[in-house]
Amino acid sequence: MDLIKENILILTILLPLIGASLIFITPGHLNNIIKYISLVVSFITFIIVILIFIFYDINSGGVQLLWNWNWLSLKGAWPLGSEGISLNLGVDGISVMMVLLTGTVMLTGVMASWNIQSRNKDFFVLYFLLLAGVFGVFISYDMFFFFFFYELSVMPMFLLIGYWGSSSDFRTFIRTKEYAAMKLTLFLVAGSVLIWVAIIAIFVQAGLGTFNLLEIQKVVDDKFPLFFQQVNFLMIIIGFGILAGMWPFHTWSPDGHVAAPTSVSMVHAGVLMKLGAFGIIRIGMALLPEGANSLMPLLMILGCVNVIYGAFSALGQTDLKYVVGYSSVSHMGYVLMGLASMEHLGLTGAVYQMFSHGIMTALFFLAVGAIYHSMHTRDILILKGIIKKMPYASIFFVFAGLTSLGLPGLSGFAAEILIFLGVFKSYGSLGVLFGSLAVAGAGITAIYILRLVSKVFFGRPDQNINNILDTTKFENMAGIILVVLILFGGLYPLPFIDMITSGVTPILNNILGAL
Amino acid sequence: MISLIIFYIISALVLIGSAGVIFSRNIVYAAFSLFLALLGTAGVFVLLLAEFLAIVQILIYGGAVVTVILFALMLTKIDDFRSLSNINYWPVSAFLSLIVLITLILGVSQAKINTQNLGLVKFNDFSNDLFEYWGIPFEIASLVLLVALIGAIVILKDKGNDS
Amino acid sequence: MGVNLAYFPPVICGISFILTVFFTRKAPLISSLISVFAILSSFILFIFILIDFLSPNLNSIDFSIDWIDVLDTRISWGILLDSLSVTMLGLITLVALLVQVYSISYMKGDSRFGWYFSVHSLFAAAMIAVVLVDNLLLMYFAWELVGLGSYLLIGFWYEKRAASEAAKKAFITTRIGDVALLIGIILIFKSTGTFNISSIFHIANNGGINENILTISTFLIFLGAMGKSAQFPFHVWLPDAMEGPTPVSALIHAATMVAAGVYLVARMMPLFSLAPYVLDFVVFIGLFTFIFGGTMAIVMHDIKRVLAYSTISHLGLMMLSLGFMGIASAIFHLIVHGVSKALLFLGAGSLMHEMEGETDIRNMGGLVNKMPITAITFIIGSVSLAGIIPLSGFFSKDEILLTVFEKGGILILFLTLIGAFLSSLYMFRLTFITFFGSLKSDNSKIGESPILMTLPLILLALLAIFMSALLLEISTFKGFIFFISGYKAHLNLLLIVFSSILSFVALILAWFIYIKDSKYLTDWFKLNMNCFYKLLLNKYYIDELYQYVINQIVLRFAQFIALFDRLVVNDIGVDKSSLSVKSLGLKLKFIQTGKMHGYAISMVIGFLILIFTWAIL
């Protein structure tokens, strides 16, 4: 047990990689074996992730389960310093939640991609590579590997969308999957350029010769002047903001979601967009507290625009996946607002919203994918009465919809309410304005979700559509896992909230102390 | 003092050899001038107490490189070397290189490193370092050599009858 | 026993919901029994709680479960038990119990019989939680779940387009009010730092809340109450909500959920009393809705819609009373109205059950012989609501009139009396058209409804008759009113006489128009009131106005944003910039001449530039 506990973090990265290599050496025509390997690997990872949640000791807080491996160790001649570069892994409360989210989405994503038709060997190899990268980002305490894993998680996306995705014809215009994949990749790479510049700048300015975040954190007050922090924080929020779907850099996200196959949409909207917000916390807020302090109002405004603009855009769409895609943009706006509130409540809510939105949006895409698979269309104006034909998929969708409009008892409410409280408490009367807009955004969300539900799911189904298959049993299992998490997270969020608070408090105290 | 004189002599050899490479009208002469310059460099190495590197220099440059270049000259039959010598706007180039030279010398004089204590790098230390800390890069370098070897063969191999 | 078990009713109902949703989906009858059992035990618990509560040495309740706990902000479930919440608990559990028993028979044979009772359990749990919880935010929590229950029950027959549209409309309309409510709650939290209701009152009474913030937040809270209680600008969802099964209308849209808004204002009265402007606004909205709803109820042809507008109108009356800080009279009327209106809705359901879903009163008539129990109980309910003297409706209405008279002056009293007159008029119209006159449809199969349906009707009718006596204790004037506010009721003889006369005038007028079919009166109405009649029949065109606003403004704006996002942000902002990079590349490629010397020279020049830049820096 101790052995597992000591090495548990590296397992989260290694297991997907092992899975990828196992699948890689399996002959491509053994479809079922490949699928079961993926299922087993992701299930073990899921268990590992739950173990991490259990092993993390909330009472002592801080960074735990540290793991270290010296990757590049050089003598004094090495110009970057004596420490070289090492893979430092560790988790705090925020990472634990994100890792839990990733494990869940990974498992459900595998279950949802059970009916991938072509080249599923390559699909799963890339899928696991992507997830190894995501896990790596969440648990790295080393800027170099943070960036390395970040890139690792972005790159497979291009192939996954470009090959397995689907193009959409909207009569007046066409969005091809290649276009979506290319746009997504270029956007994210553009963001990572800014991030990389900021990381190098922090590294050089700190002058410690190490990329270790924990070491750099100790010298922040002495080494980083205000202007330096502001410039770099700006780059950080734009760079990571692109991934978090921040307005006006959000356009890659709906197109990407729409073009991507089901499980990739789940991972993409569910986990990958969280990397952006996570990066803002981990690098931006932790290392550049004064910069965060002076630039957060900007992020608050952009987040607010995200919320309202995303909600209205979603209201104006006619494609199910686009609605969900824009609702992601809108919900990531809440995350940004929570981050920008610089309040314990708001920041805790932001992280919890990342978790909740990840689960919820995975459920959304699971349902939409199943509907598209059976009905061969996602047009709201055409679909009707689906709940008769596909009860499970419809219930999943409605459930996710209710979560997204912030229905109490589901995790979305707990997260949003914390964000609202945080935003209201911050920035004096301006905070009241932003908070009211955010609450109003939740109202608009209700409008578009309910309009869609009433149009698409209720009513009498078309008589001439027969032989509609509902979700497969694996999709149902995936959906039920997600539903249970949403319910638990909404009815009794306390364990999650405690976990997040233990991670958020030191970061925020650092910022507030820097004032 | 003597070493300084020897240094000047060797420097003169090196510079003459170098000048031969760029000015000679006959390409074979140019190759031999290069050989002279390389040998001079080895001499500099010896003067600066780096015998091992001097030997390596002679072996690889003097032995291998110049030979390979001569082979290349033999394999490429050039009738009119005159047309191949220098480009027409050489004054521009000369000016540019002069500026580079001035820049470099200015930079060197700025450096203010003025030291006279020659010291020997012990061969033991050197090899320990080379194989301990630089072991992996060293191995990779050998791989690079191998790849270059294969690459050269592949490049030169005729692909069927299409050439 | 007793108050320490106060947290049991919502928990039992919640467990029943979970059980019926996840475990007994295959056995709908068991689901219904579980649900009825849960609400029955809640009602029994209520009796124990009441007995305990009335005993002099009341233990304080120490019950609290943390829901969220972030540093110094703790949000926990707790129980707030006072006369107000105990009263509401009684009303909710009783009506829910009767309605569920009724539904077993009414909903028999429906394909989603089990699901119906599951949602009823959910609704009961949420509604009980709303009145019991001691924390504003968690009250909002339960409040929204109540909305969800209403959404699911209105849209229960979702195959009907109208039902799913009505469900959507109800949820969205109340949601708009809820947005305001949430903002109001958070504003209070911002200035007090707590959600606990009693702490908030304590702080507010000590002047801990800025006056402006208090006004704004109570106003916003009132907006939320207006949404749930279907007050004037938000009233549009309630008539449409009649698309749901009739027992649902009886439970949710007559007695419980719509009363939540009234309860909220009553609960927050210590805050409202510090904000006089908002109280004026409450009076205005209440009075307006009272008359406004009454006018529409007069002309509707759909029996359930008449009852719905009547509900809107009476909720307005309660708000009016609350506007004058008459909590006791408002809650008194809430109880009486809840019972009577539930009775009426269940009676209407009984009619529809026998008439195969017919709701248009013009196709009914003369049913008093066919369905005696339904008819008599229905008449008792309408007479009670019309305010005829010995029935409970009279006393509650009179109590409110008294409050209005004492606090509001003669003008408002006059307007209120107009509303009361309208109320009597449409109640009698409904009764006369439905039960008297000639039998319109020649369906001779119409008979009395089964016992499970008539039993709740009889119980409710008995309550509608005797409840005032129970609650008012006329002899001593020390009853319900005293229970709520420690304030003795007293009757004003002049007012009693005047309002009774008005009711009787309405009775006579209705008799002439609808039974005697007096040519003179109807002609006069047709001649002079035609355009007004049309306006009323079209519900003042408010639905059309809202539809127009939604279609032409909100949806257009959304489409504009969607198009803006695609054309401007994406096509111009993203694609154009990438294309401009491409065209720049196409131009710049001619630098590549392929001549090696050019490259070499540029390299040297570049090297020099770098060196000099570095040297200068």
Added chain:
Amino acid sequence: MIELIHIQILSALMFCIGVYGVITRRSAILILMCVELMLNAVNINLIGFSAFRDFSQNQRIFGHVMIVFIITIAAVELALAIAIILRLYKNKSSVNVDEVDLMKW
């Protein structure tokens, strides 16, 4: 005694001669030779820095190691370059770099 500055100047001169050669010569083989000259200039510079005691042992060894690598890379580069030149000669019967401009736009 030999000073660092002497070696540096020698290195600079040799480097510039190499630069001049690279940008004026037309024959690919001659250009290659000039590149070798430049590489040797760098080597001289490196050995100059590692020859003096005033630098730390590690730095001096680092210089030597660098020279080893530079020689290796030079050999690699030469081998490939000669191969390319011979291939060029086979295809075009010329080693004049002016005649090879296939890589233009």
